[in-house]
Amino acid sequence: xxxxxxxxxxxxxxxxxxxxxxxxSLNLLAGASGVGKTCLMAWxxxxxxxxxxxxxxxxxxxxxxxxxxxxxxxxTARYWLDKADYQxxxxxxxxxxxxxxxxxxxxxxxxxKILGECFDKLxxxxxxxxxxxxxxxFMGGNxxxxxxxxxxxxxxxxxxxxxxxxxxxxxxxxxxKSDRKERYExxxxxxxxxxxxLGYGDTQLxxxxxxxxxxxxxxxxxxxxxxxAEVFPLGRNKEGLFxxxxxxxxxDGEKKILSVITTNEEGTAFADILIASxxxxxxxxxxxxxxxxxxxxxKVGHGRYRKPALN
Numbered sequence: 476x477x478x479x480x481x482x483x484x485x486x487x488x489x490x491x492x493x494x495x496x497x498x499x500s501l502n503l504l505a506g507a508s509g510v511g512k513t514c515l516m517a518w519x520x521x522x523x524x525x526x527x528x529x530x531x532x533x534x535x536x537x538x539x540x541x542x543x544x545x546x547x548x549x550x551t552a553r554y555w556l557d558k559a560d561y562q563x564x565x566x567x568x569x570x571x572x573x574x575x576x577x578x579x580x581x582x583x584x585x586x587x588k589i590l591g592e593c594f595d596k597l598x599x600x601x602x603x604x605x606x607x608x609x610x611x612x613f614m615g616g617n618x619x620x621x622x623x624x625x626x627x628x629x630x631x632x633x634x635x636x637x638x639x640x641x642x643x644x645x646x647x648x649x650x651x652k653s654d655r656k657e658r659y660e661x662x663x664x665x666x667x668x669x670x671x672x673l674g675y676g677d678t679q680l681x682x683x684x685x686x687x688x689x690x691x692x693x694x695x696x697x698x699x700x701x702x703x704a705e706v707f708p709l710g711r712n713k714e715g716l717f718x719x720x721x722x723x724x725x726x727d728g729e730k731k732i733l734s735v736i737t738t739n740e741e742g743t744a745f746a747d748i749l750i751a752s753x754x755x756x757x758x759x760x761x762x763x764x765x766x767x768x769x770x771x772x773x774k775v776g777h778g779r780y781r782k783p784a785l786n
Contacts, residue, residue, distance in 0.1 A: 610644025618668030
């Protein structure tokens with residue numbers, strides 16, 4: 476090994492999320508279009524900026540955080556960052572850059588150079604973390620081509636190491652069939668394109684909607700090559716931002732409904748639950764069905780519910 480290679484392997488900066496997002500790594504956040512990937516990243520970036528824990532894991536604030544939007548205008552892409560009260564993040568929108576010659580994107584050999592130019596727009600110092608939304612634009616075309624994806628990942632990681640930055644790129648999920656038996660069981664296997672993205676990337680992150688999983692919450696997965704996969708339930712607060720399920724507006728609704736219902740055998744009438752909880756009728760009904768499904772509630776008659784008695 477040469478001295479130059481030894482230098483590139485040394486780590487001068489701490490990992491943003493130790494054990495999950497490592498310094499200088501290439502990571503993918505995937506999910507169906509419109510599921511809320513940009514919204515989730517706004518929450519993650521704000522916590523990274525402030526050095527706050529993410530899912531009970533300690534974080535290290537990067538030297539600088541940046542966001543590259545490759546597919547939408549700035550007003551749309553900034554919406555969730557503004558909601559998260561992170562207006563001053565380093566930001567660049569390729570779609571809004573009238574000086575950029577979009578025909579350059581048709582050539583595979585220029586894509587990594589263009590990605591580097593996007594990094595330059597953010598003026599990222601060593602130790603920074605950048606989000607690229609979406610990363611597929613810089614993958615070189617056919618996402619099902621294993622070699623193509625592998626080479627693109629290798630080149631991107633090399634660029635990150637050279638600049639001493641960490642990259643999280645958003646990715647799409649493949650179209651899902653309505654029959655859940657015909658879907659990949661592991662969420663990370665639902666990422667659109669070749670498995671080279673998993674093998675040559677570092678950590679896979681996936682956001683699934685309640686419609687995709689059949690759960691009443693959003694499901695978030697992270698899976699690095701150095702730790703077992705972990706899954707977390709997420710909800711959305713009154714601002715629409717993602718938060719842990721226990722902190723979400725949906726979870727608050729459950730707590731209100733459960734606080735109204737008795738453990739007595741005759742149970743509590745639906746009408747009384749509706750009045751006391753001050754929650755819309757359809758939401759109350761759906762929440763009651765979910766609580767029954769979980770075994771946290773029993774239906775004891777027509778429109779009457781009770782909590783299981785504690786032994």
